[in-house]
Amino acid sequence: MSLKSQLRIAIVTLVTLLVIAQSLLSLRLAAEDKIRDSMERAQVVADQIKDLVIQRVNEQARAVQPPPASMEARKRLWHHLVASDPELPGLLFKAAANATTVIEAMVADDANVILASTLPAREKQTFPPLPDLSEWQKRPLWERLVEVLIQPQRHDYAITFPLGVQSEPRPILNIRVVISTVLIRNAIIGHVQQMAWVSLLTLMASIVLAYLFSNYLLRSLDRLSARIESIATGQFTPSKAASAKEAKEFADMQSKLDVLSQQFRGAQEDTMQLRSNIERMIEALEEGTLLFDPDQKLVRASKAAEQLLGIRHAQVAGRTLNEVFPPSTPLGAILRDAVQKDQGVRDAAVTVERGEAGPLRLLVNVESLESFPEPGRDSLLVTVRNAETRHQIRSQLDISTRLAAISRLTGGVAHEIKNPLNAMALHLEILKSKLDGDERVGKEVEVIGGEIARLDRVVKTFLDFTRPVEVKLRDLNLVELARQVAALVWPEAERSHVSIEFDAPSPRVVVRADxxxxxxxxxNVVNNGIEAMKSGGRLVVAVNREEDEAVVTVTDQGGGVPESVRDKIFNLYFTTKQKGSGIGLAMTFRIIQLHNATIDFASRVGDGTTFRMRFPLVDASSEPATPAHAGGASAVESPR
Ligand SMILES: Nc1ncnc2c1ncn2[C@@H]1O[C@H](COP(=O)(O)OP(=O)(O)O)[C@@H](O)[C@H]1O
Ligand SMILES: [Mg+2]
Structure with missing residues (x-):
């Protein structure tokens, strides 16, 4: 039962009890009044009858001559006078009629034989012994009321006056007035009924009023409970301002509820935000994640997990660990062991067969997650990642670290070489002028001059490479830039019988770049592609958008990069070409790094090579751009 109903019942019950008590009290007072009133009247009637009898007996006795001599004679005379008085019953009746409660008035002799009565048929009968009215009046009021109003049988009570002479202690006549409870009831019942009706009406009116009043008082409770209801169902519209008539406590409570609801809303929004962030993060991770609930049923699998494991979430959702990864498979065996021993797994290498997608080497991690509502029942988090990607990242880190080390070591040395080289070139010129066209050494001097010039060029490019670069980043349409590069190499490509194709589905792919x-x-990459196709072919430059990345690919149909040199092609001065410098890809790598981008390649010997550069998209990421200044690749830490 609601608090409001309880309070309402309490209020109505209280009022009802009060009204009933009040009604009973006034009923009691009124009944007491009425009873006393009728008793007093009966007493008055009894007095009147006494006077009447005394008067008539005295009048008639005076007329009797001679007056009775003995006491016995007087008694007989009095009895005779009363019994033979024809008017007395009528007079008694008249007197009795003054009190509604008197059922009979009579005069009896000393032996209680009735001499005259308001009921003539009773004359000469013996008057039955009746309890005295004064006794009755001493009884508690409630008892008397019950007797009068509720008990069906009639009770009679008498008021008795003995009449005699002063010298004689025993009475000669007994005057009795009989009062009946039936008549008392008749006398008061009308009044009592009327009062009962009034009480009943009062009671009903009070109940209705109490009900309405409690509603009025408790309407704020309704508002509060509606408010709580709306908060519970997630509606956070602020409540209407509490009216001035409303109790202060309720108004306070309502404003506190409003504050609570605001906080609740904030917390809920935070949680939702956090949740969606986490989900986005999980989806963005290259790592695949799979979550099994405490019953080992799969509850979620990220997109990366689907790709890496060659499964589809829709098909495996709700399946158990053993069903998704049967223990007969290498991965299944690792997971079963982890569960049985209740032990996490770190970077376990395993090869999964993925049907059409082909086998893939994965690194597997298994962790148990404590679940909050049921501690002790843990969920299972399985993460998988491509072992190859890891290798690639490591090799990129290797290259950048090596570049950084080289530039730190050799930057100073290069300067030290450049100065003597200049001096040597200068002195060679002086030597040449002194020799003045001497045929014998002219050729050697030329060779020395050429080598000095070559050394100078090498040192110059090296210095170029190691010098801190100022990067001026701005929003740039990558499609436009790639198209310009393609146009730039066109003449050179034509000469090598290479056709250039440009492919960009979207006209604008914006990145932040210099x-x-x-x-x-x-x-550099495009030139390498052209140079790789010695007998001509097709070179495709493509710009695409992939989720939140811009991807530029350069695909050639050249001889490919042999397995043995794959780790080295980004190294400075590494070249397999006779007239190559080995600077191109190293420079490209460095520039790509300065743009917060990555570069990798896939190559098949004999078929060709694809270089792929990935840039963060401007509209997909709010990350600030790379720092404007960066010296070498020194920002990259050693991975080990
Ligand atoms: N598209 C390609 N196909 C095959 N090999 C390539 C390709 N691009 C680069 N290479 C290899 O990488 C080496 C380094 O390239 P690079 O740094 O540009 O120097 P260079 O072009 O002066 O040789 C090349 O000598 C070549 O062996
Ligand atoms: Mg090159």
Missing amino acids: PDLLKQALL
Whole structure:
């Protein structure tokens, strides 16, 4: 039962009890009044009858001559006078009629034989002994009321006056007035009934009023409970301002509820935000995650997990661990062991067969997650990641660390070489002028001059490479830039019988980049592609949008990168070409790093190579751009 109903019942009951008590009290007072009133009247009637009898007996006795001599004679005379008086019954009746409660008035002799009565048929009968009215009046009022109003049988009570002479202690006549409870009831019942009706009406009116009043008082409770209801169902519209008539406590409570609801809403929004962030994060992770509930049923599998394991969430959702990964498979065996021993697994390497997608080497982690509502019953988190990607990241880190180390070590040395080289070139010129066209050494001097110039170029490019670069980032349409590069290499490609294709489904793919640096980076890769196709072919430059990345791919149909040199092609001065410098890809790598981007390649010897550069998209990421200044690749820490 609601608090409001309880309070309402309490109020109505209280009022009802009060009204009933009040009614009973006034009923009692009124009944007492009425009874006393009728008793007094009966007493008056009894007095009147006494006077009447005394008067008539005295009058008639005076007329009797001679007066009775003995006491016995007087008694007989008096009895005779009363019994023979024809008017007395009528007079008695008249007197008795003054009191509604008197059922009979009579005069009896000393032996209680009735001499005259308001009921003539009773004459000469013996008057039955009746309890005295004064006794009755001493009884408690409630008892008397019950007797009068409720008990069906009639009770009679008498008021008795003995009449005699002063010298004689025994009475000669007994005057009796009989009062009946039936008549008392008749006398008061009308009044009592009327009062009962009034009480009943009062009671009903009070109940209705109490009900209405309690409603009025408790309407704030309704408002509060409606408010709580709306908060519970997630509606947070602020409540209407409490009216001034409302109790202060209720108004306080309501405003506190409002504050609570605001906080609740905030917390709920935070949680939702956090949840969606976490989900986005999980989806963005290259790692695949699978979550099994305490009953080992799969509750979620991220997209990456679907891809890496070659499963579809829709098909495996709700299945058990053993069903998704049968223990007969290597991965299933690892998971079963982890569960049985209740032990986590770190980076266990395993090869999964993925049907058409082909086998893949994965690193598997297993962790148990404590579940909050039921401690002790743990969920299972399985994460898988491509072992190859990890290898690639590691090799990229290796390259950048090596570049950083080289530039730190050799930057100073290069300067030390450049100065003597300049001096040597200068002295060679002086030597040349002193020799003045001497045929014998002219050729050697030329060779020395050429080598000095070559050394100078090498040192110069090296210095270029190691010098801190100023990067001027701005929003840049990658499609436009790639198209310019393709156009730039066109003449060179034509000469090598290479056709250039440009492919960009979207006209605008915006990244934050330094146009000059990026053009250079792309140019190096495109040139390598053309150079790789010695007998001509097709080179495709493509710009695509992939989720929140911009991807530029350069695909050639050249001889491919042999397995043995794959780890080295980004190294500075690494080249397999006779006239190569080995600077192109190193420079590209560095520029790509300065743009917060990545570069990798896939190659099949004999078929060709694809270089792929990935840039963060401007509209997909609110991350600030890379720092404007970066010296070498020194920002990258060693992975070990
Ligand atoms: N598209 C490609 N196909 C095959 N090999 C390539 C390709 N691009 C680069 N390479 C290899 O990487 C080496 C380094 O390239 P790079 O740094 O541009 O220097 P260079 O072009 O001066 O040799 C090349 O000598 C070549 O062996
Ligand atoms: Mg090159």
